[in-house]
Amino acid sequence: MSDKKKKGPQRTVILRKREMTLAQKMNTQAVAGYVFVALFIIGFLSFMIIPMAMSFGFAFTRYNILSAPRFIGLENFKEMFTNDPVFWQSFKATMYYVVFSVPMRLIMALVIALLLVRKSKASGVYRALFYLPSIVGSSVAVAILWRRMFASDGVINSMLQAVGINCEIAWLGRTDTAIWTLIILAVWQFGSSMLIFLAGLKQIPVSLYEVADVEGANPFTRFFKITLPMLTPTIFFNLINQLINGFMAFTQSYIITQGRPRNSTLFYTVYMYQNSFTYNKMGYGCAMAWFMIVIVGALTLILFKSQNKWVYYES
């Protein structure tokens, strides 16, 4: 800038011209775009990138929050993999939860979407109703409701008793059933996947079905030969989304079971939280977080690589 000022009057003219173009440039769509995304970028930097970078640094320290972190190299990871049985318990519980809840939720979402895709006066109401659990689903209130429902004297047991099954199981108190109460809660919250499936279903060209009708295909064939293949991109998208969501599940475990019994429902995120804040082992918590990122990243990568094998893109 400073060397420009030294130049003669001729130069000034050109500069003025440039300023004109600058004013014009300010009116371009690109600038407008930058301005609009600026707030997001600032938020993204200060609430995502910088904290993530810090957490990466903390992962290699012993840090009790209350005093300054101390560098300890890979100690946290060594402790995690070799000397912390609870870490593996929480990893196992989370894997179990994801492996069962994600496919079940997707199947549920697809089935309901297939029912609701038909046009009828009431379908709007039904869509709203089925979506409702997803809105309230991760709230504390629902978590507490769930705990009451599955109590030994709760409504689930009462209903079973009403139909003649004498059931007094403490669903939340057994290692084999407690995790399933959380999985059922997750499956119940199929709403957002359902909406995406609905959108996907509507994009399948009607002509395909018309041809199928002419050819005399039965509904079964129509579903497996037309609907399902055409829907694979949507399924793929939902699968990735729900997989990541599954690993991030927190409230259910934290509020409903608190990891009980015997850490069988202690989700990875909850144990990470306990380490970071309850036990004041922030460095260890950060190390756990980064291990989770690697696992989720690897699974997502595998899914992306597997696309050619099963996802059908029309174009």
Added chain:
Amino acid sequence: MKKFIAIILIVAIAVGTVFAGGSKEEAADDGKITLNLYWWGNQIRNDVTQKAVELYMEQNPNIVIRTEFADWSGYWDRLSATAAGGNMPDIVQMDYSYLNQYQQNGLLADLTPFIEDGTIDVTNVPESIIASGSVDGRCYALSLGSNAPVMVYDPAITEAAGVTIPDQLTFDQLYEIGETIYEKTGVRTYFDGGINMMQILARSYGSHIFDELAAGDETTMLKHWTNVKRFNDSEASISPDLLSEKNPDIVETKPIVDGTTWNDFSYSNQFIAIVNAAGRPLAMSMYPMPDDAVEQPMFLKPSQFFSIAETSAHKEEAAKFLDWFTNSVECNEILMAERGIPISTAVAEAIMPLVDENTQAIFEYIDAVGAIATPIDAPDPAGKGEIEAIGKTTAEDVRYNTYTPEEATADYVSRAHSILQSQ
């Protein structure tokens, strides 16, 4: 380049506007001083503290007190996070087991100057109570009352079963009474497998649980897990499934609340909350002790403290609030000794005739414990939280028969030992 600068400028203006909006909000309080007050507790404490705070704001129109509360475990999660962020609330409730940790990290304001210049009036407060919140002769935490471990029981059930509960049971007596009660009424017994019972057990033999764990000594822990197993195997005891579901850690869901068990374990200042949750009269007995105890394990503990954050910009005003909280009869008529017997003897005397029978029972209980109590253990070491959590799962391992008492002991002591070593 220019485009870039222009964008930066626009962004700066945008950010400026956002921040300006923020400071405008602060100024809207008309120069009032805002104090943040944070505590853990139960519904009653939340209600009465809120009422007391409102009264204080009425009497001091230039002060605005923002309150926040949480349950015990959530409280410490949040507090450490705010401490790390440098925005700890001005006044925080503090516990004996965390006092050292927070003081050592320079997070608590020294209250001694305020006591010396009379901002916090302690003329009616016994010296020992100031000492309980002091580190190296400087006071960092003002006690809010005295507390003692307690076994709560349902007198209606014990009466129906024809048994009487003495001031303090031995384990054998507890076991037998539990069986009688189950036989007569079908109500079950709960035996505390947690850190409080470990502490009481160690103290019964003149030892301290954290000393033993730090040294890798298995003596007390083997006894403890054997006891847990013994009670769990009794037909009269609550099943591990139900116990896990009811979760005795939370007052509102304790198994005694819905009458699944006739007894429960807690601290005396939780008594009123438990009675309220249960909605029927309950009574107190001291923690049971082993039959061959060589020392009385019961002790008195400061129930909780108020501390002022070192980062607080209004320490003086915060200290004035502490003074009011401690010495105002009016305030304590609202609080009604919910946090424990008021430390000011004048205030305690003034509200004694006003308190309900449950609080009266606590006053009497604390008196009875005070008569026989032995000195409290040193404040808990860092790492206590994790050791306590591992203890809970180990208790479940024993109750679900995954571990024998011997295996539980070996596993628990070695893990606790390594946690204490690494601090």
